[in-house]
Amino acid sequence: MRFIRANYPYTDFSTGISPAVEKALGEGTSGNTLILNMFNKGSVIAGSIASAGGAILLFLDTSQAVVPVKTIKDAFPLFLGAMADTMKEQFKINAKYSPLNNIEVEGRKIVSASARLENKILTMHLMINVLPAKDVDNGFTCLEQEVKRKIIDSDLINLARGTIESIFGNTLGIKPGDLTEIEKSYASQLQRVK
Numbered sequence: 001m002r003f004i005r006a007n008y009p010y011t012d013f014s015t016g017i018s019p020a021v022e023k024a025l026g027e028g029t030s031g032n033t034l035i036l037n038m039f040n041k042g043s044v045i046a047g048s049i050a051s052a053g054g055a056i057l058l059f060l061d062t063s064q065a066v067v068p069v070k071t072i073k074d075a076f077p078l079f080l081g082a083m084a085d086t087m088k089e090q091f092k093i094n095a096k097y098s099p100l101n102n103i104e105v106e107g108r109k110i111v112s113a114s115a116r117l118e119n120k121i122l123t124m125h126l127m128i129n130v131l132p133a134k135d136v137d138n139g140f141t142c143l144e145q146e147v148k149r150k151i152i153d154s155d156l157i158n159l160a161r162g163t164i165e166s167i168f169g170n171t172l173g174i175k176p177g178d179l180t181e182i183e184k185s186y187a188s189q190l191q192r193v194k
Contacts, residue, residue, distance in 0.1 A: 001164065002030070002177035005157070006037045012191065013037055013055075017179070018123065020186035021059050026121045029182050032067070032172065033059040036160045038153070053130040053142070056083070056160045060122045066171055069122065072115045076101050078167060079124055080113055086162040090155070093146045108141035128156070 087095035103111035
């Protein structure tokens with residue numbers, strides 16, 4: 001599985017990069033992909049949450065035998081459950097999968113997810129609250145608040161790798177990579193359209 005480390009603003013990522021990777025995977029010009037995207041500046045997520053955080057994004061071809069889920073209904077508990085278990089082990093926090101699409105720590109949301117399945121391509125966006133968000137009620141928490149220390153890039157890289165390895169084992173072989181020229185071209189076209 002290709003692993004890409006990125007720093008795109010949330011809007012650029014969601015309107016350009018994500019659909020470009022999806023399209024290339026669907027066409028067979030790229031493979032299954034794991035992206036760790038860090039948002040350096042506050043981003044508006046879910047309509048109102050201003051957050052400096054990160055996202056673990058998965059792009060999977062469900063027609064491949066190695067991919068253990070074929071539906072969104074099965075994807076949420078598998079991926080969010082694996083991430084919650086990885087967070088428990090790595091950060092020593094009481095992270096739990098909360099149906100349908102969240103991970104919570106003692107009733108407060110720390111990860112929210114969305115998924116899309118089209119033409120057998122599963123796209124999972126796992127949004128991680130890394131830093132405290134402004135103007136958010138007590139229904140949310142963040143990694144730094146829970147672990148009581150600064151979260152660094154390697155923490156999130158290990159979270160991404162640990163989550164994937166707990167689901168797939170070593171069958172996918174996570175390898176560093178970058179966007180292909182085709183994906184960059186698609187992303188550029190999509191950015192011009194918005």
